[in-house]
Amino acid sequence: MNKAIFVDKDGTLLVDVPYNVDPSRMEFYEGARESLRQLQEHGFLIIVVTNQSGVARGFFTEEAVINVGNVVATELANYCVTLDGFYFCPHHPAGSVAAYARPCNCRKPAPGMLLRAAEDFNIDLQNSWMIGNSLDDVAAGRRAGCFTLLISDTETTRDRAGSIPPTATATSLSEAAAIVLENQRVLV
Ligand SMILES: [Zn+2]
16 A cells, blocks of 8 residues: 655645635645655655635636646756645535535544545555644544644644644754654654
């Protein structure tokens, strides 16, 4: 079986520009691509899982999101990282586009995108990590059975005390990668 790093896109891998699908405004955090390369070198699949309710809200199309995924893949390839998967949830219960305006099992904190990827790539979820900047990422990861890493200042965590705590916290994807690799040594 494979092990994977599930990584959130906005605010984790890319600087968060709300509802952006314009490639010219996509900016990776410093060191983020290098960190994913390091993780991939240690045998992890790299899979982006992202909520894209802008589709349900009528801000952009699924095709625009797929294009964003292609741009991410190209940018990562420039750093010798293979993007193994790009999963997005286009839904939102309060959306304005009928086809997408419904509850679903893929919008984080639901674990649907991780579960689907696990089937597609034969992933051992219990040896995989979900890395994200929101407690919804943590909840999705935990529900899927993964280790979880919250990239955050303490503020976010304090706001929602009582939610499922992450396995670990970090201030950047680089720090997160170091923690994952450190834990690998302990767990193997
Ligand atoms: Zn969904």
